[in-house]
Amino acid sequence: MLILGIETSCDETAAAIVDGDRHILADVVLSQIDVHRPYGGIVPEVAARAHLENADLMVAEAMKQAGISFAQLDAVAATGGPGLIGGVMVGVMTAKAIALAAQKPFLAVNHLEGHALTARLTDDIAFPYLLLLASGGHCQLLAVLGVGDYRRLGTTIDDAVGEAFDKAAKMIGLGYPGGPQIQAWAAKGDAARFILPRPMKGKPGCDFSFSGLKNAVRLLVESLPKPLSDQDIADVAAGFQAAVAQSMADRTRRAIELFTRQWPQGKHLVVAGGVAANSALRAELTNLAAKAGLTFIAPPLKLCTDNAAMIAWAGVERFRLGLVDGLDFAPRPRWPLDPTAPKAKGAGVKA
The missing domain is CATH 3.30.420.40 (ATPase, nucleotide binding domain)
Known part of the structure; x- marks a missing residue:
């Protein structure tokens, strides 16, 4: 199994290829730290433009490093949320375009689930x-x-x-x-x-x-x-x-x-x-x-900070269970891992 993962939820434009045996065949990340440093924090509009300029380049580099073609992929995964919505949209649309052109399934991955499942990629824990x-x-x-x-x-x-x-x-x-x-x-x-x-x-x-x-x-x-x-x-x-x-x-x-x-x-x-x-x-x-x-x-x-290997691996986990998404999936600025959890309460709660 070969899954392409794309991550654009914040200020890293990333692409990776991971297989079903927990091998990372390619993992490329373009950081925007230098772009945002003068502002002292992340500017969403600046981040979205940077993703738009670089997403296809990162995908091309990941495919080159892995030495595979789009035809060899089993599915294409991208962060579908939560995150800065402009950046999430860039990653989702890039993944949808590849999935449509290559006639592969599309997988919308919760960014938090990518983090949550990383330990299964690195340590194969139960x-x-x-x-x-x-x-x-x-x-x-x-x-x-x-x-x-x-x-x-x-x-x-x-x-x-x-x-x-x-x-x-x-x-x-x-x-x-x-x-x-x-x-x-x-x-x-x-x-x-x-x-x-x-x-x-x-x-x-x-x-x-x-x-x-x-x-x-x-x-x-x-x-x-x-x-x-x-x-x-x-x-x-x-x-x-x-x-x-x-x-x-x-x-x-x-x-x-x-x-x-x-x-x-x-x-x-x-x-x-x-x-x-x-x-x-x-x-x-x-x-x-x-x-x-x-x-x-x-x-x-490298796998604790935002990266696409975790998105690709979460894609592997979901694809194995048949959890694919349609091309009508809508990017989400908020996407709780536990939708049954009560809303947080306190001074300054933002969601």
């Missing part, structure tokens, strides 16, 4: 497992029970954790994207100098919150002499990173308790999404999993 999905746009804890079968245990009531990293980095004068900048400076800092709040720690449930922590960083930065010294920047970064990691660990610990009680056959804690690259968070989660008797899995960093 269902069910517990997933922490942490990125610039999402922060959720999910029980992954099967393809298309998810139970949301917790979500953010305001901001995604990746967004909090970006905003905190901006406030202390670091560049975009904030995650790698915060981690690099935190390595030189003293996390004990500034003790920031651990949002939601000790509270019932598994939900996250990061808006209060962002505000605490703002107030701290305003209180320090200007300009900030390099040591100030490093110490604030270290304090912020520690607060995020410990807060997320507390929420994940509660989710582990729920998960192991309801699905005792589950043996894995998986982290996915761009924030999964953070070493402090990985260390906290590794310890948590060990204490709970679970195996901790974090896919390679």
